[in-house]
Structures are given as structure tokens and as C-alpha cells.
Amino acid sequence: MSWVFLRDLLSGVNKYSTGIGRIWVAVVFMFRLLVYVAAAENIWKREHDEFECNIKQPGCENVCFDHFFPVSHIRLWALQLIMVSTPSLLVVFHVAYRENREKHHNQKLYKNPGKIDGGLLRTYLISLILKTGLEIVFLVLFYKLYNGFKIPRLVKCDIKPCPNTVDCYISKPTEKMIFLYFLVATSCLCILLNLSELSYLIFKYSIKCYLKRHVKKQQ
Amino acid sequence: MDWGALHTILGGVNKHSTSIGKIWLTVLFIFRIMILVVAAEKVWGDEQQDFVCNTLQPGCRNVCYDHFFPISHIRLWALQLIFVSTPALLVAMHVAYRRHEKKRQFRKGDQKCEFKDIEEIRKQRFRIEGSLWWTYTSSIFFRLIFEAVFMYAFYFMYDGFRMPRLMKCNAWPCPNTVDCFVSRPTEKTVFTIFMIAVSSICILLNVAELCYLLTKFFLRRSKKAGNSKQQPNHENKEETKQNEMNELISDSCQNTVIGFSS
Numbered sequence: 245m246s247w248v249f250l251r252d253l254l255s256g257v258n259k260y261s262t263g264i265g266r267i268w269v270a271v272v273f274m275f276r277l278l279v280y281v282a283a284a285e286n287i288w289k290r291e292h293d294e295f296e297c298n299i300k301q302p303g304c305e306n307v308c309f310d311h312f313f314p315v316s317h318i319r320l321w322a323l324q325l326i327m328v329s330t331p332s333l334l335v336v337f338h339v340a341y342r343e344n345r346e347k348h349h350n351q352k353l354y355k356n357p358g359k360i361d362g363g364l365l366r367t368y369l370i371s372l373i374l375k376t377g378l379e380i381v382f383l384v385l386f387y388k389l390y391n392g393f394k395i396p397r398l399v400k401c402d403i404k405p406c407p408n409t410v411d412c413y414i415s416k417p418t419e420k421m422i423f424l425y426f427l428v429a430t431s432c433l434c435i436l437l438n439l440s441e442l443s444y445l446i447f448k449y450s451i452k453c454y455l456k457r458h459v460k461k462q463q
Numbered sequence: 464m465d466w467g468a469l470h471t472i473l474g475g476v477n478k479h480s481t482s483i484g485k486i487w488l489t490v491l492f493i494f495r496i497m498i499l500v501v502a503a504e505k506v507w508g509d510e511q512q513d514f515v516c517n518t519l520q521p522g523c524r525n526v527c528y529d530h531f532f533p534i535s536h537i538r539l540w541a542l543q544l545i546f547v548s549t550p551a552l553l554v555a556m557h558v559a560y561r562r563h564e565k566k567r568q569f570r571k572g573d574q575k576c577e578f579k580d581i582e583e584i585r586k587q588r589f590r591i592e593g594s595l596w597w598t599y600t601s602s603i604f605f606r607l608i609f610e611a612v613f614m615y616a617f618y619f620m621y622d623g624f625r626m627p628r629l630m631k632c633n634a635w636p637c638p639n640t641v642d643c644f645v646s647r648p649t650e651k652t653v654f655t656i657f658m659i660a661v662s663s664i665c666i667l668l669n670v671a672e673l674c675y676l677l678t679k680f681f682l683r684r685s686k687k688a689g690n691s692k693q694q695p696n697h698e699n700k701e702e703t704k705q706n707e708m709n710e711l712i713s714d715s716c717q718n719t720v721i722g723f724s725s
Contacts (some may be wrong), residue, residue: 251468263560278469278545279541282466283537283538283541298520298522364724397525397526397529398522398526413523415511415529417529418529419538422533
């Protein structure tokens with residue numbers, strides 16, 4: 245069980261997406277998943293070992309690390325990737341449900357089970373709203389947990405058993421900050437893509453509805 | 464989950480590339496990605512653990528390491544490879560869009576569609592002309608820009624391509640100027656120079672491909688202009704069909720020679 249599962253999920257979702265949806269899948273895959281696995285994971289690999297405090301008191305380093313990093317950046321990043329990709333499963337399930345129904349009734353109920361219309365459109369829009377919401381939630385979480393997106397070189401810690409205020413040094417703060425900004429930038433890009441896809445779909449189907457009604461009135 | 468997934472995606476683009484594009488892809492996978500994964504990552508694996516400073520002051524090593532290596536070589540290379548591979552996705556998307564259109568035509572039962580079944584459409588190799596030419600050329604252009612930007616960033620950040628053995632650091636909390644020693648400097652210098660050399664080869668290949676595409680474009684235009692002045696249309700169609708067949712034959716010969724399959 246690894247990221248391969250997420251990659252397969254994204255490829256499956258790609259089939260039932262609009263053009264903008266496919267760009268979203270490409271961005272998530274190339275700029276988020278691949279960067280995470282190929283680069284970011286290794287930066288945070290030894291963060292606890294390399295976190296150094298100017299004290300010999302046993303336990304002080306552990307306690308200070310735990311205080312400043314309740315949930316590590318890299319874990320939050322991984323959770324964000326998983327949560328943001330999951331709403332697309334709703335669309336896949338809905339299409340599978342449609343195909344099952346057709347099989348069950350042994351007749352063609354839908355012109356094309358994968359086409360985004362009717363109930364599937366509603367599911368697709370819900371998945372887009374969920375994706376955007378989760379992205380925003382995680383960005384806010386990052387911001388609140390770490391007081392902005394900066395990673396300081398030095399943090400001062402005075403929790404027991406540290407005897408006094410102690411200087412603690414974070415490893416690779418600049419590199420971590422660069423990748424954090426990269427994460428924020430790609431999240432914002434994904435939010436923009438989701439919002440534009442949402443507006444595109446709503447616009448397209450309102451025009452369709454309006455035209456249908458107009459034709460009906462004329463008849 | 465690793466670079467293998469990237470290989471699957473780019474392998475699909477390979478079918479629709481020119482011969483120089485196929486060589487570029489081979490160089491990218493064998494001399495850059497494979498070297499990065501198999502060798503370079505191990506050389507840089509212990510970089511902070513073995514970065515040693517001549518002081519017992521806690522925190523001094525962390526701060527000095529961060530000062531001299533704002534972003535590690537290995538991460539810069541990984542980012543460079545990801546960014547340089549991304550423009551090929553534009554071509555993949557364009558091809559997928561064209562295939563989708565052809566499938567739609569086929570389903571509607573369009574007379575113009577010359578394919579007998581959907582499998583043929585899936586296997587069809589598109590020629591680089593028309594809008595696909597523009598997409599392909601802009602993808603090469605973006606590749607060139609990304610390569611150049613990353614090489615410059617490398618040079619700028621590390622003051623050249625050499626890894627020094629010793630760095631002098633006096634950032635707080637180091638008490639005075641402190642000697643810090645980088646682990647495996649010669650090995651790192653060798654790999655850095657290797658990666659820079661292969662990047663330069665890739666830049667040259669991209670420039671050559673760009674020139675080739677531009678030459679082909681202008682030749683085709685002048686041929687069309689020449690043909691439309693001289694001969695009537697039905698003879699023109701015969702000639703262009705023969706030209707297309709010749710090109711397909713020569714391209715398929717090149718395919719077997721290079722033998723890079725998706």
C-alpha cells in the first residue's frame with residue numbers, strides 16, 4: 245500500500261473529467277505527488293535527529309520538538325494530498341453505480357454512463373466543492389499551526405524538563421521553507437483550477453437548460 | 464510510486480515525437496533520472512549527518528549547513544527533472560484531445576473518418592503538423608527555458624559547480640569563525656559536473672529539434688506555395704500521399720533503429 249494506489253486512483257478519475265479536470269490531475273500528479281515523493285520526503289526524513297538544543301538535559305530536546313511540531317509538515321502534506329484526491333472517488337462510484345443499474349435492468353438506461361449530466365453533474369459539482377474546501381482547510385491549518393509559512397532557524401523553548409529557556413535549532417529551515425512555499429503555490433493553483441471548472445460547468449449547463457426551455461416555449 | 468510513473472507518461476509521448484525527441488527522452492531517462500536515483504541520491508544521502516564543524520557549540524552545525532546549502536543539489540535536480548518533463552504533458556494532452564475528436568467522429572458515423580474501428584484510432588500515430596506542431600514546438604521552447612533557468616540558479620546559488628572541502632562560517636550561534644567540512648566533496652563535484660554536462664547535451668538536443676521543426680515547417684510551406692502555383696489539385700493529392708508514405712516509411716525505419724518503445 246503506497247502512493248501507487250493514489251496514482252492509479254488519479255488515472256481512473258481522469259477518464260470522467262472535463263478538460264480542466266484533466267489539467268488538475270496532471271498538476272496534482274506532477275507538481276504535488278511527484279515532488280513530494282522525489283524531493284520533499286527526504287528533506288524531512290531526519291528532522292527529529294537533526295533538531296538540536298543547546299542543552300544536555302535528557303528529554304528536553306524531545307519535549308521541545310514535540311511542542312514546536314505537533315504534526316510534522318510532511319505528514320500534513322501527505323494528509324492533504326490524500327484528502328484532496330479522495331472526493332473524485334464519488335464520481336467514479338456514481339459512474340459504477342450507473343453501469344451496475346444498466347446491467348441489472350439489462351437495458352440501456354443512459355446514453356453514456358460516463359457523460360457528465362443529470363445526477364452525475366451534481367456529484368461532480370459536489371466533489372469539486374469538497375476538493376476546494378479541503379484545500380482551503382489544510383492551508384488554514386498549516387498557517388495556524390505554524391504561525392505563517394515561515395520556518396525559523398532558532399526557536400526558544402522553556403518547557404519542563406528544560407531547566408531554563410533553551411535555544412533549539414531546526415535543521416534545513418531554508419530548504420523546508422522553499423518547499424512549503426511550493427506546496428502553498430500548487431495548492432492555490434489547484435484551488436483556482438477547481439473554481440474555474442466549477443464556474444465552467446455551472447455556466448455550460450445553465451445555458452443548456454435555458455436553450456432547452458426556450459426551444460420548448462417556441463414549440 | 465517513483466519516477467517509473469513519469470516514464471509511463473512520457474513513454475506515451477514518445478510515439479509522437481521526432482527522432483531527436485526520442486533521443487532526448489532516452490538521455491533524460493538513462494543519464495539523468497536513473498543516475499539521480501541509483502547513484503546521486505546515495506552520494507548526498509548523508510549530507511547533513513556528515514557535515515562536520517570544528518566546534519562543540521550546539522546549533523552551529525545546523526545553522527552553517529542551512530547557510531551554505533539553502534536548497535540541496537539533489538533536490539534542485541529532482542525539481543529540474545520534473546519541470547523539464549512537464550511540457551511533454553502538453554503534447555500528450557493535445558494528442559489525447561485529437562484522439563477524442565476522432566473517436567467522436569467515428570461514433571457519429573462520419574464519412575470523412577477513414578478508420579475501420581476504435582482500436583485503429585487508439586493506435587494511430589499523429590504527424591507533427593498543424594496545431595500539434597505549435598504545441599510540440601512550444602513544449603520544446605518551455606523545456607529549453609526551464610533547463611536554462613535551473614542551470615543558472617545552480618550556478619548562482621553555489622558560485623560555480625565546484626564543491627569545496629572547507630567552508631568558513633560565522634553565523635550565530637557559532638562563537639567565532641568556524642571551519643566546517645563537507646562530506647565527499649570530490650564525489651559531489653564529479654556528479655555535479657556530470658549532471659551539468661548532460662543538461663547541456665539536452666539543451667543542444669532541444670535546440671537541434673527546434674531548428675529541425677522550423678526547417679521542416681518552412682520547407683513544407685514553400686512546397687505548398689510552389690505546388691499551388693504550378694499544378695491542379697488532383698495531381699497534388701497523389702504527390703502529397705506519396706510524400707506522406709515516404710515519410711512514414713522513413714520514420715518507422717528510425718523507430719526500429721532507436722527501438723524506444725512505450
